[in-house]
Amino acid sequence: MKLELHRIRISKLEFGSSTGVRNGVLTVNKDELEKFLLEDERLAGVSLDVAHPGESVRILPVKDAVEPRCKLSEGNEVFPGFIGDVDPVGEGKTLVLEGMAVLTTGRLVAPQEGIVDMSGPGAEYTPFSQTCNLVVVLEPSEEVKLHEAESVCRIAGLKAAHYLASRCKEAVLSQAVAADTVETFDAPALTEAMHAYPNLPKVAYIYMLQSQGLLHDTYVYGVDAKKILPTLISPTETMDGAIISGNCVSACDKNSTYVHQNNPVIKQLYARHGKELNFVGVIITNENVTLADKKRSSSYAVKLARMLGVEACVISEEGFGNPDADLVMNCWKAERAGIKTVLVTDEYAGRDGSSQSLADSCPEGNACVTAGNANMMITLPPMEKVIGDAPKADIIAGGFFGSLREDGSMEVEIQAILGATNELGFTRLGAYTI
Numbered sequence: 001m002k003l004e005l006h007r008i009r010i011s012k013l014e015f016g017s018s019t020g021v022r023n024g025v026l027t028v029n030k031d032e033l034e035k036f037l038l039e040d041e042r043l044a045g046v047s048l049d050v051a052h053p054g055e056s057v058r059i060l061p062v063k064d065a066v067e068p069r070c071k072l073s074e075g076n077e078v079f080p081g082f083i084g085d086v087d088p089v090g091e092g093k094t095l096v097l098e099g100m101a102v103l104t105t106g107r108l109v110a111p112q113e114g115i116v117d118m119s120g121p122g123a124e125y126t127p128f129s130q131t132c133n134l135v136v137v138l139e140p141s142e143e144v145k146l147h148e149a150e151s152v153c154r155i156a157g158l159k160a161a162h163y164l165a166s167r168c169k170e171a172v173l174s175q176a177v178a179a180d181t182v183e184t185f186d187a188p189a190l191t192e193a194m195h196a197y198p199n200l201p202k203v204a205y206i207y208m209l210q211s212q213g214l215l216h217d218t219y220v221y222g223v224d225a226k227k228i229l230p231t232l233i234s235p236t237e238t239m240d241g242a243i244i245s246g247n248c249v250s251a252c253d254k255n256s257t258y259v260h261q262n263n264p265v266i267k268q269l270y271a272r273h274g275k276e277l278n279f280v281g282v283i284i285t286n287e288n289v290t291l292a293d294k295k296r297s298s299s300y301a302v303k304l305a306r307m308l309g310v311e312a313c314v315i316s317e318e319g320f321g322n323p324d325a326d327l328v329m330n331c332w333k334a335e336r337a338g339i340k341t342v343l344v345t346d347e348y349a350g351r352d353g354s355s356q357s358l359a360d361s362c363p364e365g366n367a368c369v370t371a372g373n374a375n376m377m378i379t380l381p382p383m384e385k386v387i388g389d390a391p392k393a394d395i396i397a398g399g400f401f402g403s404l405r406e407d408g409s410m411e412v413e414i415q416a417i418l419g420a421t422n423e424l425g426f427t428r429l430g431a432y433t434i
């Protein structure tokens with residue numbers, strides 16, 4: 001499977017009479033897109049706004065972030081099971097509007113937040129302070145239940161993202177607008193991949209998806225991930241939106257749809273493929289509630305890794321607490337099967353950093369990458385503009401009674417900030433040795 005990503009760099013968003021791109025400026029027909037989204041009768045209201053890096057703007061609570069994409073070549077459309085059909089994706093040519101994101105917001109369920117500050121100290125913790133953001137403020141109808149409201153808003157975000165890319169498609173196909181870059185990713189047949197680079201270690205990626213239910217869901221080709229057994233997926237399928245976020249877990253370490261589309265673990269494995277390692281495949285697995293399900297999925301994921309004959313694997317988590325048990329079980333089962341592991345997670349070590357970082361551990365987990373301590377406190381100053389639904393109570397997720405101040409500032413743990421400690425490494429935090 002070979003996929004070409006034709007990237008157009010977006011440096012500015014503005015509203016206008018038609019939707020299209022020119023010289024890095026994406027113009028959006030606001031009325032047309034709002035009417036298009038309101039075709040879903042489960043929505044009572046839709047409003048659009050824009051936010052650019054460096055502006056005194058706070059967006060909250062952000063539900064999801066989506067990168068606009070659509071197919072340039074024939075075949076199934078992106079976001080299979082939602083926008084496209086359920087047939088495979090991950091091949092051909094895909095148009096990417098790079099440097100921007102669609103952010104959906106609206107108070108769907110308390111107490112989860114998802115703060116994006118476009119400037120100030122909070123901007124240092126979210127990657128979405130660096131994108132030009134089209135903010136879609138959604139108001140589900142009163143009769144819509146909470147779980148259905150999540151679905152309504154999830155689909156609205158996907159529709160908006162696909163709308164933006166597809167309105168630019170003809171200009172690209174007619175060569176009126178040229179892609180700034182074209183990036184090619186190849187995922188050969190397993191028989192070929194297994195025997196490539198015989199002198200390099202074979203490495204797989206075990207990709208854990210949030211699937212605990214009760215608004216803790218992820219979708220693969222439209223299927224709730226808690227209903228699947230671990231399976232193989234082409235890394236190029238993820239780039240076409242085969243994995244969609246549908247969860248309302250803590251904002252700091254949730255994998256938004258944008259992050260699934262741009263998974264940095266996959267990107268780095270590709271970058272090292274044929275040089276330091278032989279990247280042979282991606283195994284997706286779920287995070288479960290019952291012990292039997294945890295045992296089943298971890299054993300099955302490791303079995304697939306053994307069938308691939310890999311010598312090492314990267315394992316990434318989504319969420320914290322209960323999923324730590326899934327992470328650790330994947331780890332020790334792989335290690336005891338002779339497969340070296342590297343874990344990617346974040347920490348909830350208490351505000352002073354002295355508490356146990358993970359809810360579970362094992363001696364085999366001796367190679368771990370941390371995305372930071374989500375309990376670290378930060379004071380967010382007031383912003384000139386707030387987009388979305390500003391907190392009306394005296395407490396928000398990641399905060400405490402008294403977090404919200406009369407001047408509009410707030411004191412919170414960084415877990416309230418979207419992507420602050422993302423467990424795929426899609427974050428602005430980093431570390432170095434001296």
